[in-house]
Amino acid sequence: MAKPPLHRAAVQIQRCAQGLPSLVSRLLQGPLLFIYPPTCAGCAQILESETPAPFCPDCFKALDLILEPYCPLCGIPYLAEAPSRHLCGDCLGGVHHFDRARATGLYQGLFREVIHRYKYRGQLFLVRPLAKMLAAPAKELSRLHKIDIIVPVPLHPKRLRQRGFNQASLLARRLGSALKISVDYASLRRSRWTEPQTGLTRRQRAANVRGAFGLKTPENVRGKGILLLDDVLTTGETVNQCVRVLKKDGGAKEVAVLTVARTVEM
Numbered sequence: 001m002a003k004p005p006l007h008r009a010a011v012q013i014q015r016c017a018q019g020l021p022s023l024v025s026r027l028l029q030g031p032l033l034f035i036y037p038p039t040c041a042g043c044a045q046i047l048e049s050e051t052p053a054p055f056c057p058d059c060f061k062a063l064d065l066i067l068e069p070y071c072p073l074c075g076i077p078y079l080a081e082a083p084s085r086h087l088c089g090d091c092l093g094g095v096h097h098f099d100r101a102r103a104t105g106l107y108q109g110l111f112r113e114v115i116h117r118y119k120y121r122g123q124l125f126l127v128r129p130l131a132k133m134l135a136a137p138a139k140e141l142s143r144l145h146k147i148d149i150i151v152p153v154p155l156h157p158k159r160l161r162q163r164g165f166n167q168a169s170l171l172a173r174r175l176g177s178a179l180k181i182s183v184d185y186a187s188l189r190r191s192r193w194t195e196p197q198t199g200l201t202r203r204q205r206a207a208n209v210r211g212a213f214g215l216k217t218p219e220n221v222r223g224k225g226i227l228l229l230d231d232v233l234t235t236g237e238t239v240n241q242c243v244r245v246l247k248k249d250g251g252a253k254e255v256a257v258l259t260v261a262r263t264v265e266m
């Protein structure tokens, strides 16, 4: 089906924007957030019809989606042969503070590339397809848990100034408006600067983020069911600290964690 010239032009600009530095790319894309047609988040080709996922069939096949079997609590995928519905070693050992965690896919291949383009190259139009991928697991979590508010994992103010946006907050805003759940951007704060977690052991990672989060307004989370949202679950220690603060300091009733992707070397 022939697309209107405006749509074709918008896609051209979007493709060009992918190769530009972050700020220029964002300035170009701003107006397109309102006019560009649904395109594949992987290769930017126009999606022919309303597809359930914001990827063309080829890119969708290239995504490492997390499908059953996986740990019913933390969502870590098992080998295909493993029996489902049993807890993984970490969950049996009581490592996590959250009530449940889900991720759409593995942080590798195309998922990693798309998240990198969104987060480090400022391709903010990707917030829409990425949030769309979160809708189904968010609905699943809301059937299993009380969810009153969405809380994005906060960035340290210094990191926020460097990046210009909080990738988790933008995803939370999209998801919140799609599912009609309010978003609390202000209660959870990142009060201490932490170095990147890569290359650290689990023990070192835990120490690195200990005391990094605090609550500005504990009364806003008391007794609430919370969906804690982030782009990637890497070490698990960051969300663990957030959940600890929300529950222990704030008195949150339940906290479920949702991320676009996750690594498996937790």
Ligand SMILES: [Zn+2]
Binding pocket: 040, 041, 042, 043, 044, 045, 055, 056, 057, 058, 059, 060
């Ligand atoms: Zn594609």
Ligand SMILES: [Zn+2]
Binding pocket: 071, 072, 073, 074, 075, 076, 087, 088, 089, 090, 091, 092
């Ligand atoms: Zn588990």
